[in-house]
Amino acid sequence: MINDFLSSLSISGQALKMLLRGPYGNKAWSHGEKNNKRKTLNHTSGYALKQATRTYIYILTLCLFTVLLISGCMPYTRGIMKHNLVRVAVVCGVDDVTISGTQRGKLYNDYRVNLKHTFPLFFGPHSGTVTVNGVQYRGNIEMRKTGGRIWVINVVNVEDYLKGVVPCEIGGLSEDLIEAAKAQAVAARTYAYAHINQYDHLGFDLYATIQDQVYKGISAERDVTNRAIQKTAGEIMTYRNQPIEAKYHSTCGGRTADFNDAWQGKAPPYLRSIRCTYCEKSPHYTWNSELPKTQFYQNLRNRLKIIGHAIPESERIKRIRLKINKRSKRVREMIVETENNHYTIPGYHIRKALAYIGNPAGLLKSNYITIRSKGATVIVEGRGFGHGVGMCQFGAIEQARQGKSYRDILRYYYRGARLKRIR
Numbered sequence: 001m002i003n004d005f006l007s008s009l010s011i012s013g014q015a016l017k018m019l020l021r022g023p024y025g026n027k028a029w030s031h032g033e034k035n036n037k038r039k040t041l042n043h044t045s046g047y048a049l050k051q052a053t054r055t056y057i058y059i060l061t062l063c064l065f066t067v068l069l070i071s072g073c074m075p076y077t078r079g080i081m082k083h084n085l086v087r088v089a090v091v092c093g094v095d096d097v098t099i100s101g102t103q104r105g106k107l108y109n110d111y112r113v114n115l116k117h118t119f120p121l122f123f124g125p126h127s128g129t130v131t132v133n134g135v136q137y138r139g140n141i142e143m144r145k146t147g148g149r150i151w152v153i154n155v156v157n158v159e160d161y162l163k164g165v166v167p168c169e170i171g172g173l174s175e176d177l178i179e180a181a182k183a184q185a186v187a188a189r190t191y192a193y194a195h196i197n198q199y200d201h202l203g204f205d206l207y208a209t210i211q212d213q214v215y216k217g218i219s220a221e222r223d224v225t226n227r228a229i230q231k232t233a234g235e236i237m238t239y240r241n242q243p244i245e246a247k248y249h250s251t252c253g254g255r256t257a258d259f260n261d262a263w264q265g266k267a268p269p270y271l272r273s274i275r276c277t278y279c280e281k282s283p284h285y286t287w288n289s290e291l292p293k294t295q296f297y298q299n300l301r302n303r304l305k306i307i308g309h310a311i312p313e314s315e316r317i318k319r320i321r322l323k324i325n326k327r328s329k330r331v332r333e334m335i336v337e338t339e340n341n342h343y344t345i346p347g348y349h350i351r352k353a354l355a356y357i358g359n360p361a362g363l364l365k366s367n368y369i370t371i372r373s374k375g376a377t378v379i380v381e382g383r384g385f386g387h388g389v390g391m392c393q394f395g396a397i398e399q400a401r402q403g404k405s406y407r408d409i410l411r412y413y414y415r416g417a418r419l420k421r422i423r
């Protein structure tokens with residue numbers, strides 16, 4: 001594709017030169033000798049006309065190629081841009097589903113679909129909604145059988161999808177905080193566009209859970225967030241003309257995190273740690289937890305085994321040390337020392353490794369922590385809630401309260417990224 005483009009460019013380069021020097025060529029115009037000029041004109045006019053036509057065709061082709069190349073490089077112009085639709089997996093891998101909707105004009109009410117049906121199955125809305133297991137959605141429903149189970153996919157306009165996402169992700173905000181809701185709408189829209197075709201092999205784009213963005217259909221919708229979505233319709237954050245990885249989290253705790261504090265891989269420049277004290281009023285701004293030392297180490301040993309950093313039972317854990325990322329203040333590495341060995345746990349595994357602290361069911365609240373011993377107790381002091389990367393939602397709400405616009409908020413947290421309207 002690139003080679004084709006380059007070769008077309010070199011042909012067109014010559015064509016362009018011809019065009020610049022005129023259809024009759026330099027000779028005809030530059031020498032200015034009357035006799036010669038007349039002769040040259042007569043001699044060249046038929047040939048030159050053909051050349052000129054070819055030149056215009058080359059240039060037209062070049063323009064067409066450029067448009068195709070540019071559009072091919074923008075993932076958000078593919079697929080979703082055709083109809084502005086997003087495919088969201090709302091029920092994953094079950095044996096039966098209850099649905100209310102229409103099929104070929106026939107109304108189905110509380111209709112039970114099980115594995116005996118022939119898939120795929122399609123249901124349209126009735127009076128604007130289709131209901132799956134008691135939850136109402138906009139758009140249409142597609143049911144597929146994957147891995148011997150039923151998967152329910154809501155095929156919905158991306159702006160309608162956001163109506164069921166934004167209130168779940170930032171809460172039902174009051175009218176005076178609408179700028180924070182707008183910032184969240186743009187971030188959630190950007191996330192959706194950046195992850196189109198993510199699970200194409202499974203037939204959808206996004207999960208309706210924290211794996212992607214929490215989406216609860218019509219039941220979650222609120223007036224203020226609906227208006228925030230409408231007022232920012234089609235706007236996303238971009239970097240080098242691509243939708244950015246619009247990460248966001250509850251509370252940063254004073255500084256946002258660097259991308260690599262939370263994940264492996266190449267860190268986008270717009271996801272660098274920045275100072276944010278706007279979230280001071282968050283209940284998660286600072287927190288601490290205490291555990292008996294023996295329990296702390298036993299739990300640590302169990303967790304390390306689960307996440308693939310097992311320490312042999314024969315080795316007694318002596319102590320742990322934390323290496324801190326100077327910019328973000330987050331844990332870059334945790335070193336577990338036994339009598340004979342040192343084990344290094346990377347920062348992006350810390351929340352899993354210490355998941356038993358404070359919140360046994362999930363992850364450690366953040367990796368913005370210090371750990372110290374006091375007698376037979378281990379004290380963990382932490383800041384923030386979530387991975388800490390990108391937009392701090394409590395910070396965004398406070399900035400809105402202080403009169404900042406959603407543009408200011410997005411620029412503050414995604415530095416170097418640009419706001420663009422995609423349609």
Ligand SMILES: [Zn+2]
Binds near residue numbers: 253278279395
């Ligand atoms: Zn913050």
